[in-house]
Amino acid sequence: MVTLIQKIYICYSLKIFNMENLLTRSISALIYAGLFLFAILFSKETYIGLITIFAGISLWEFSKIIGLKNIIPYILLLVLSIFAYKGNSTLEKTWTLFLLALSILSGIKLLINLFSEGFKKRNKFGSIIIQIEYVVLSFFFLMLLPFINNEYHPNIIIYIILIIWTNDSFAYLVGKNIGKNKLFERVSPKKTIEGFIGGLVFAIIVGGIIGKYSNEFSILNWVIIALIISVFGTLGDLIESKFKRQANVKDSGSIMPGHGGLLDRLDSLFFLAPFVYLYIHFLM
Numbered sequence: 001m002v003t004l005i006q007k008i009y010i011c012y013s014l015k016i017f018n019m020e021n022l023l024t025r026s027i028s029a030l031i032y033a034g035l036f037l038f039a040i041l042f043s044k045e046t047y048i049g050l051i052t053i054f055a056g057i058s059l060w061e062f063s064k065i066i067g068l069k070n071i072i073p074y075i076l077l078l079v080l081s082i083f084a085y086k087g088n089s090t091l092e093k094t095w096t097l098f099l100l101a102l103s104i105l106s107g108i109k110l111l112i113n114l115f116s117e118g119f120k121k122r123n124k125f126g127s128i129i130i131q132i133e134y135v136v137l138s139f140f141f142l143m144l145l146p147f148i149n150n151e152y153h154p155n156i157i158i159y160i161i162l163i164i165w166t167n168d169s170f171a172y173l174v175g176k177n178i179g180k181n182k183l184f185e186r187v188s189p190k191k192t193i194e195g196f197i198g199g200l201v202f203a204i205i206v207g208g209i210i211g212k213y214s215n216e217f218s219i220l221n222w223v224i225i226a227l228i229i230s231v232f233g234t235l236g237d238l239i240e241s242k243f244k245r246q247a248n249v250k251d252s253g254s255i256m257p258g259h260g261g262l263l264d265r266l267d268s269l270f271f272l273a274p275f276v277y278l279y280i281h282f283l284m
Contacts, residue, residue, distance in 0.1 A: 032265065037158070044152040045085065048143050052081040054262055055139035058270070061252040061263040062135050065243050068127040077136045084143040096144075100282075103141060103274040106133035107232075110239050114187070134239075135270070142273035148216075148280075159210045159222070160229060160276065164268055167203040167230045174198025183234075188241045196234060203230040221284055228275050236271025240264070 039050035055077055063069045110133075122130060146157045175195020183191040207226025211219030240263060244252065251260030 036161075040146075040154045040157055044146075047146065047152075047154070047157070048081060048085050051139060051143050052077065054266060055081075055135065055142075055270075058139070058252075058261075058263040058266060059131060059135045061261045062131060062243070065247045065249060065252060065263075066122070066127050066130065067247070068124060068131075070124075070128050070131070072128055073131040073136050076132060077139070080136065080140040081143065084140065097282075099137060100141065100274060100278060103133070103137040104278060106137065107271065107274060110134060111235060114235070114239050114242055138270040138273055141277045142270050145273055145277055145280075153216060155214060156216055159214065159216075160225070161269070162210070163203050163206055163226050163229045164233055164272075166206045167199040167226075167233060168268070169199075170202040171195040171199030171234070184238055187238050187245060191234075191238075196230075199234070200227070200230040203227075217280075217284070225276060225279065228279060229272055232272035232275045233268035236268045239271060240267035 036050070039046040056074060059073055059077065060069075063073075145160065146153050148156075171191075172195065175190070175192040175198065179192030179194040181193040182189065183193050183196050203226045204223055207222040207224075207229075208219055210226075211217060211222030214222070217225070240252070244250070252263035
């Protein structure tokens with residue numbers, strides 16, 4: 001009888017815990033989404049300001065993961081935020097292209113490291129460089145994403161976030177229900193090939209729908225953007241997972257109750273930003 005009562009108590013406690021955890025996650029997600037949406041729609045100043053704050057927090061979380069805190073990446077982040085605020089006329093096109101090339105090459109280097117075996121050790125200088133390459137430059141192009149010919153188009157970033165949400169949601173649903181083949185087990189054991197394909201397909205569908213009803217780009221361009229978002233968003237999540245695995249930590253932080261850190265929530269978005277920016281401004 002005692003054993004049965006104990007089992008009932010444990011099951012009831014777990015149920016209450018899961019309900020409380022779900023409520024915490026939901027409230028945290030609503031606050032985060034509401035703040036993000038308000039900043040995007042209110043003005044370009046609030047958008048750039050919030051992204052700068054998010055970048056600073058993510059940089060702080062990442063510095064803890066790699067075990068190095070230095071002021072240089074924060075100074076560079078502030079300088080680039082001012083450039084983004086003043087518009088591309090302040091930062092000459094050649095410099096923008098140079099920083100984009102550097103960011104793209106850095107992303108490729110991170111992808112090579114993702115698929116390499118073992119863990120790479122870095123000295124102090126190398127750790128500062130990886131903070132700039134991985135976080136600062138990526139967030140800089142996230143700031144620039146909604147700007148076309150120096151005009152602010154908030155719908156662009158909203159549509160991109162919608163595609164990311166679609167990709168992540170359906171990757172989870174498809175992977176959970178029919179996923180059998182692991183995508184990258186040694187870095188992220190829960191991701192499956194079936195889930196990745198499911199997320200990709202639905203992201204492309206949503207991209208096509210956006211292209212049909214939006215005024216920014218054509219259907220084909222939104223489909224290609226959705227493809228870039230799905231692929232590089234997934235890779236960005238895997239890259240952050242490898243950094244955390246190297247540091248032997250579960251979450252990048254605890255600023256979002258029930259979700260972890262901001263770096264955990266934004267890893268897909270800021271990593272894909274330079275690649276989407278490249279397509280929109282130079283390949284379309």
